[in-house]
Amino acid sequence: AANLKKEFGNDFVTVFVNGCCGNINHINVSVSPEQWNEMRPHYVRIGNKLTEKVMELYKELKPVTIDVVKGKRALVELTRRDISKEEVEELRKLLYEVSYEGLHINIAKTDTPEYKRFKAEPKLNFSARPKKELVTVQAIRLGDCMIYAIPGEVYCEFGALIKELSPMKFNMVAELANGGPSCYVPIPEAFNTPIYEAQLPSAEFTEEAGE
16 A cells, blocks of 8 residues: 555555455464564565556556446354363363463464463353354445455455356455454364364354355
């Protein structure tokens, strides 16, 4: 956005939305938080790359006839995953017996005692949440373009599927939209694996939630 203002002036407005990117990272998440800080300049490199692509496409812009403007939204009921009473008791015991201070957390290794202690309190908070939640899904049509808006950090396979099934020529998908939970929405294959996005409570809802 800053680069484009330099090109087109301070009144230029950039509209940027996240597509489905729940399983895409711009940094190496398997390293320590201290190393994350060293990698922060990656966002500058990505921003510059986006600027190059936008400027390249800008030269090819053509007017679009928008003869239809429509919108529709719906509420979809999602079901939260189960957590047993036994696991809740184990989590409470873990909180009582193990100190959090000084633990080194690697989110790429979700089966370690450190990670389990790290997630103990969020898991307990999750266990107290309602079993069902209504979320908003939305579609906005501008001529031949459709904008789909869905909640959560959604795996990119779902974004590709939405575009594949869309009747429109041009499509955009916006995740983390319309409020609702900001948890991950993985594909079913990610469940029952050590992938951190698919662990409780990172992925709050059942395997069917994405579909």
